[in-house]
Amino acid sequence: MRDIKVSLVGYGIVGHGVVDVLTRKKKMLKDMGLNLKLISVTDHTGTVMAEDGVDADRILGEKTLANVATTSMKGKEAISAIDSDLVIEVTPTNIVHGQPGLGHMEAALSSGKHVVTSNKGPLVVSYSRLKKLAEDNGVMMKFEATVGGTMPLISLVERTLVGNTIFGIRGIFNGTCNYILTRMTEEGIPYTHALSEAQDMGIAEADPSYDVEGVDTAGKVVILANSLFDMNIKYSDVDVTGITGVTPEALALAKKRGYAIKLIGDVPALTVRPTLVPLGSPIAVSGTLNSAAIYTDLSGTITVTGLGAGSIETASAILTDIISIYRTKQIDAIF
């Protein structure tokens, strides 16, 4: 049995999901030979620490850690002070400066801790620097949850399709936009109406611009371009058009001719724009689903689809990344 000390930084929707999933899967992980101990959980109010593992029942009912914190340490200070093997970084994303996640990841990697994250901002702002930091310190940085949520994409390309040349990836990477476009098509309702419906259902934020202006999708395009295509690009290199200009009439005209209109991110074209997708195409998924078509030389086109967001779903991608770090280490040990 291998003991792994894990610190969680960020205790929002995804953070709660991570605590829940790690608790639920404790036995399964032990069967794999991994004794995962969540030794600390940190948010903007403080940190809960427990050497034998944080009691999930005690904190899952709390929205923040304000009432249960055992120390006032926060952020980088907590990451440096706590002796963990792996840091899960799930603080709110910022695509402009990457903070606070960027500082957290730098602190973790430079002190020799693996990083698993769902936070796009730091990767969009400085992927290559973080990757080098991980390499220099002999640790891994995994980020499957940043693109397409639970839909396997990065690991699919890096592991399962390894040996293929990847020509490109196109897909729907934002469930909020896909939901709005789907509802506008189904009901013939205007954009503003579909948006307010999505907000009422908790699918869109109060300030939806991040999703509907295509910013979120463009961030994912940057991550895919840098991590899978070695392109070393910035957010400003992506040509972005959101969905706010799409009308129900345009959707109806397209549908009549056998097309859906979807917000499609394209790598390596580096575009995000509303696009006509044939109705029978496997990437023309509806509702909040995400999808991606991966164009390869040997395997043809591979299409994946799945839930792009959600607390437990995102946590599931994080769990997969954690397990894969230790499985890879096992394989390395054989050689």
Next chain:
Amino acid sequence: MRLSMDLELQDVPGQLLLALQPFRDNKANIISVVHHRDRKTPRGMIPVRFVVEMDRSKIESVNAKLKECGISVVRAGEDRLIEAVSVVLVGHVLHSDLGDTVNRIDSTGFAEVMDVSLTMTGVDEPSSAYLKIRATGKAEIQKALAILREVGVEKKLLVIEPIEAEAV
């Protein structure tokens, strides 16, 4: 050169084979043969459309040979615009001079707008239009789309293009 020919065949056995012979004799490469059994003409003939690759100079000889065999040639011509693409435009499509937008494509000589559907909701509301563009080849389709993109920027129109079927 790609040509298309509409023929009418009698509804008796062996007619299609008969019609194929002149193409064979003139070394035409047959791209497609569509037999419209469901669309019999009032005279009881069956329309058949042939699409072939062959030298343009041979067309007269094929025509004459077909007539000799008693097969009527309804239409024969160059199938010039062989590629098509669908595009949706959103914005002030009509008031930004739709005629001019269409003309920018048509005036290229290699692409034409073949179909326009327009939906208008209110006077100050953005309208939406569906355009089908045909062109002489795949590269020309891309050129036509590039023109439309420029027009889109100039006239503040959202240009919604189809997803590429293949990686480019």
